[in-house]
Amino acid sequence: MRLLSWAYLVAAFTFILLPVVVLVVFSFQDSRLPVPPFEGPTLKWYAEILADRALMEALVNSLIVAFVSALVALVLGFLAASGLARVYLPGTAAMRALLIAPMTVSYLIIALGLLQMFNTLGVRPSLWVTGIGHVVINLPLCFAILYAAIGEHQKNALKAARDLGASEVQVLWFIAAPMLAPALGAAFFLAFTFSWDEFIIAFLLTRFDVTLPVEIWSMLRSGLSPATNAVGSLVFLVSVGIVLVLEFTLFRKKSK
Amino acid sequence: MIAPALLWTLVFFVVPFAAMVLMSLAHLEGREVVQGYALDNYLRIFTDPSLRKGIFVSLEITALVTVLSVLLAWPLAWIIASRVPPRWQRLVLLLAVLPFWTSYVVRSYSWALVLGEKGVVMNVLVGIGLLAEPVQIMATRAATVIGFTHFFVMLLTLTIYSNLIQLSPNYARAAEDLGAPKWKVIWLVILPLTLPGVMTGAFLTFVLCIGDYITPQILGGNNELTMPQLIMLQLGRRGDFPMASALSIVLMAIVTLAYLASARWLRMERV
Amino acid sequence: MTADVHIEAVKHRFQSFVALHGIDLRIAAGEFIVLLGPSGCGKTTLLSIIGGFLTPTKGKVLIGGTDMTRLGPKDRPTTTMFQDYALFPHMSLRDNVAFGLRMRGMARRARHERATEMLDMVGLADKAHRRPHELSGGQRQRVALARALAVEPDVLLLDEPLGALDLKLRRQMQDELKAIQRRVGTTFVHVTHDQEEAMAIADRIVVMNHGRIAHCGTPEEVYLRPKTLFSADFMGEMNRIPITPEGDAVTSPLGALPLPRQTGLMCVRPENLGLAGEVPLGKARLTELSFFGAHHRCRFAPLAAPEMGLVAHLPQGEAPEIGAEVALYARNPVILPEEA
Numbered sequence: 034m035r036l037l038s039w040a041y042l043v044a045a046f047t048f049i050l051l052p053v054v055v056l057v058v059f060s061f062q063d064s065r066l067p068v069p070p071f072e073g074p075t076l077k078w079y080a081e082i083l084a085d086r087a088l089m090e091a092l093v094n095s096l097i098v099a100f101v102s103a104l105v106a107l108v109l110g111f112l113a114a115s116g117l118a119r120v121y122l123p124g125t126a127a128m129r130a131l132l133i134a135p136m137t138v139s140y141l142i143i144a145l146g147l148l149q150m151f152n153t154l155g156v157r158p159s160l161w162v163t164g165i166g167h168v169v170i171n172l173p174l175c176f177a178i179l180y181a182a183i184g185e186h187q188k189n190a191l192k193a194a195r196d197l198g199a200s201e202v203q204v205l206w207f208i209a210a211p212m213l214a215p216a217l218g219a220a221f222f223l224a225f226t227f228s229w230d231e232f233i234i235a236f237l238l239t240r241f242d243v244t245l246p247v248e249i250w251s252m253l254r255s256g257l258s259p260a261t262n263a264v265g266s267l268v269f270l271v272s273v274g275i276v277l278v279l280e281f282t283l284f285r286k287k288s289k
Numbered sequence: 290m291i292a293p294a295l296l297w298t299l300v301f302f303v304v305p306f307a308a309m310v311l312m313s314l315a316h317l318e319g320r321e322v323v324q325g326y327a328l329d330n331y332l333r334i335f336t337d338p339s340l341r342k343g344i345f346v347s348l349e350i351t352a353l354v355t356v357l358s359v360l361l362a363w364p365l366a367w368i369i370a371s372r373v374p375p376r377w378q379r380l381v382l383l384l385a386v387l388p389f390w391t392s393y394v395v396r397s398y399s400w401a402l403v404l405g406e407k408g409v410v411m412n413v414l415v416g417i418g419l420l421a422e423p424v425q426i427m428a429t430r431a432a433t434v435i436g437f438t439h440f441f442v443m444l445l446t447l448t449i450y451s452n453l454i455q456l457s458p459n460y461a462r463a464a465e466d467l468g469a470p471k472w473k474v475i476w477l478v479i480l481p482l483t484l485p486g487v488m489t490g491a492f493l494t495f496v497l498c499i500g501d502y503i504t505p506q507i508l509g510g511n512n513e514l515t516m517p518q519l520i521m522l523q524l525g526r527r528g529d530f531p532m533a534s535a536l537s538i539v540l541m542a543i544v545t546l547a548y549l550a551s552a553r554w555l556r557m558e559r560v
Numbered sequence: 561m562t563a564d565v566h567i568e569a570v571k572h573r574f575q576s577f578v579a580l581h582g583i584d585l586r587i588a589a590g591e592f593i594v595l596l597g598p599s600g601c602g603k604t605t606l607l608s609i610i611g612g613f614l615t616p617t618k619g620k621v622l623i624g625g626t627d628m629t630r631l632g633p634k635d636r637p638t639t640t641m642f643q644d645y646a647l648f649p650h651m652s653l654r655d656n657v658a659f660g661l662r663m664r665g666m667a668r669r670a671r672h673e674r675a676t677e678m679l680d681m682v683g684l685a686d687k688a689h690r691r692p693h694e695l696s697g698g699q700r701q702r703v704a705l706a707r708a709l710a711v712e713p714d715v716l717l718l719d720e721p722l723g724a725l726d727l728k729l730r731r732q733m734q735d736e737l738k739a740i741q742r743r744v745g746t747t748f749v750h751v752t753h754d755q756e757e758a759m760a761i762a763d764r765i766v767v768m769n770h771g772r773i774a775h776c777g778t779p780e781e782v783y784l785r786p787k788t789l790f791s792a793d794f795m796g797e798m799n800r801i802p803i804t805p806e807g808d809a810v811t812s813p814l815g816a817l818p819l820p821r822q823t824g825l826m827c828v829r830p831e832n833l834g835l836a837g838e839v840p841l842g843k844a845r846l847t848e849l850s851f852f853g854a855h856h857r858c859r860f861a862p863l864a865a866p867e868m869g870l871v872a873h874l875p876q877g878e879a880p881e882i883g884a885e886v887a888l889y890a891r892n893p894v895i896l897p898e899e900a
Contacts, residue, residue: 038368038372039372041364041365041368042368042369042372045361045385045442046384048442049439049443050388051409052388052396052399052402053391055403055408056391056399056402066407067402068402068412069407069408109294112291112294113290113294115290116290116291117291119290128291128295131295131298131299134298134302135302137496137544137548138302138306139496139497139499139500139517139537140500141500141501141502141520141537142309142500142537142540143302143305146305146306147301149530150308153308166301168301169298169302172297172298185644186644189643190646192613193640194659194663195632195633195634196634196638196640197659197660197663197708197711198660198663198711199634201290208648211648211651212649212650214650229392230392237524245392246392246393249398253394253398257405261395261398262402264395265391265395265399268391268392268395269390269391269392276383276390280383
């Protein structure tokens with residue numbers, strides 16, 4: 034049983050890590066195709082993509098959209114979660130359901146709906162419109178995380194603050210936000226990554242100022258290339274870096 | 290305080306959705322959308338063989354991926370939770386979901402590299418003599434399923450693992466104390482206790498899988514089209530918004546049905 | 561600093577569940593009132609209504625003579641000490657205690673001084689810069705008290721504040737609460753389900769059941785002269801002997817008893833059952849015996865009605881042997897009508 038367990042673990046990890054390893058290894062491939070045999074290593078593909086202006090613009094666009102849309106979703110979600118946690122109203126369950134609803138709808142459908150609406154209104158596809166779409170998908174996420182983070186204990190602390198004379202704004206600023214800081218951080222981080230990585234909404238709702246996933250998509254159309262490997266590896270390494278930093282900072286906090 | 294979020298959801302989610310319902314009842318004349326109130330589009334989805342096939346392709350792939358992912362992820366999560374020493378668990382788990390951090394598009398692309406005719410897998414299989422010559426996996430359903438399963442095994446491992454470590458170790462101890470052999474402890478005690486989490490994860494897998502365009506497009510190619518691919522086709526090639534809307538609504542209806550069918554097992558607040 | 565509280569015909573319903581059926585209660589300024597009852601009796605609902613966390617479906621709440629039924633908690637001269645203390649985890653003890661003063665716009669230095677004074681009162685001045693999670697349960701409880709009192713409320717509401725403490729600490733905190741209440745003179749309204757706690761601290765106890773007041777009186781009244789079977793049972797163990805009129809006196813399963821003619825239940829507390837007293841209950845056999853330190857707990861089977869067990873607490877060293885037959889007597893019996 035023990036041996037079987039370890040064998041399974043190894044097999045599973047091979048399956049899970051294989052594509053990433055292949056991706057990274059062949060980003061150093063010194064030929065035109067990222068397939069065996071491996072030749073290299075070379076950094077020329079990294080040099081090429083870093084010099085690619087369209088790609089770098091897309092990267093900046095992605096960062097902006099991810100940051101802004103995650104922030105908006107976080108603020109809206111935070112306000113809604115604190116508001117709904119405050120008192121029990123007859124409509125609470127319905128409002129919660131409405132706020133969560135977009136989570137169960139495929140991104141493609143959300144994108145299509147927005148595309149049609151903005152078409153009718155004569156609004157052209159742009160980064161802004163994409164940002165709006167990303168808030169739509171991230172708002173339920175932020176709301177759900179924060180709402181779940183407000184347990185009985187937190188509710189009582191908010192109650193206590195009101196009882197001691199704090200206004201609603203003061204309750205949010207002095208008590209709710211600092212108390213929910215870990216959940217706020219997690220929600221923002223998740224929303225940021227979701228937006229950063231989102232393809233279909235950005236694909237349908239941008240035209241010239243595309244985001245990184247859309248730019249990578251258009252790179253794919255020219256077939257397999259180590260340059261695409263290089264972009265993918267770069268995104269991967271940066272993300273892993275951020276995760277590790279978060280892991281260690283959060284870890285430090287916990288042990289303190 | 291709740292108003293801004295509600296308003297946002299209303300304006301950018303409910304209204305577009307309502308508009309989409311309306312659009313699905315319209316039809317195309319030349320390149321112009323003509324508003325009508327006919328169910329022609331829906332009728333066509335269920336009669337036109339190429340469209341109808343899309344529903345079945347999507348359902349088959351999604352069902353297969355969901356089952357496969359759960360079957361592969363549960364043992365992995367269990368091994369990590371109960372076999373790996375606690376101080377290594379976080380690290381092992383982090384490693385198990387590492388590919389999450391590549392972009393979604395890139396992940397599918399990586400599988401295209403791995404599974405291609407000249408890719409690593411074929412090289413190894415031919416190299417060790419298991420295959421005489423490379424087999425075509427790319428641009429088949431198998432490639433789509435592999436790509437999807439890869440993603441959802443990670444997702445499910447994460448949810449099932451967090452479910453497992455929340456269980457009190459006393460459940461297993463009590464079962465063993467009462468004389469149950471190890472496999473019975475797992476089968477009769479641990480597994481049922483994780484079922485709500487598994488169901489929630491499986492539902493999530495179903496929803497995300499059936500609505501995804503990228504994976505089948507990159508890995509499955511154009512030989513057989515899933516519903517999202519059909520929707521994109523209507524948009525791209527012909528600008529047929531009414532048909533795309535009708536297909537989207539059918540897709541949503543399928544997800545809703547799946548939700549209703551599994552609602553009593555789900556704990557959505559855990560997602 | 562202190563105010564009276566009048567609750568007039570307060571009714572509250574949650575959807576179809578009626579939590580309070582018309583409560584009338586007058587609490588004097590500076591009084592220590594305990595709302596006592598089992599869970600679901602409406603005591604916490606009543607406390608929330610006084611604190612402004614709930615608006616009653618009907619009725620009025622007057623604090624210091626002013627109608628405050630529709631005011632929110634922050635506009636009332638009340639503060640609440642919560643069951644889980646609800647200390648702000650991200651603030652030091654001093655900032656926790658000073659929070660209410662900060663909300664009232666008090667300058668930093670003044671409020672810090674006041675917070676330190678309050679912490680000093682509860683004996684935690686040396687821990688002013690600690691965070692709540694570094695404290696023990698009893699210490700947190702003290703901080704919560706200091707925080708609630710720092711804003712000098714007229715009425716302090718305490719929602720089972722001692723519930724999470726172990727028994728010994730609980731008894732100690734009861735004494736402290738009582739002492740602090742005497743010192744500050746604030747009206748305290750305290751909710752609990754522990755009748756010993758209620759008796760230890762209350763000026764008056766309000767026993768509640770199913771959204772109604774079952775009895776309201778001093779601890780002595782509630783314990784010794786209960787008005788309902790419910791409050792009689794809730795305050796402690798009770799022997800019940802059904803009685804019916806016969807001639808000029810009454811009869812019971814134990815035989816005739818020298819009591820005025822009436823129907824009902826004769827209730828006798830275990831410590832009022834013994835080997836001497838005013839109401840003879842006939843002979844009984846001792847069937848079980850256990851030693852509780854201060855007393856022996858004895859279970860007797862009356863010879864006339866062996867199926868009826870009577871529990872008596874006999875003083876140290878006065879218990880007979882098991883199987884012995886002795887004559888039992890009751891003191892201070894209370895006759896209550898039988899309830900449906």
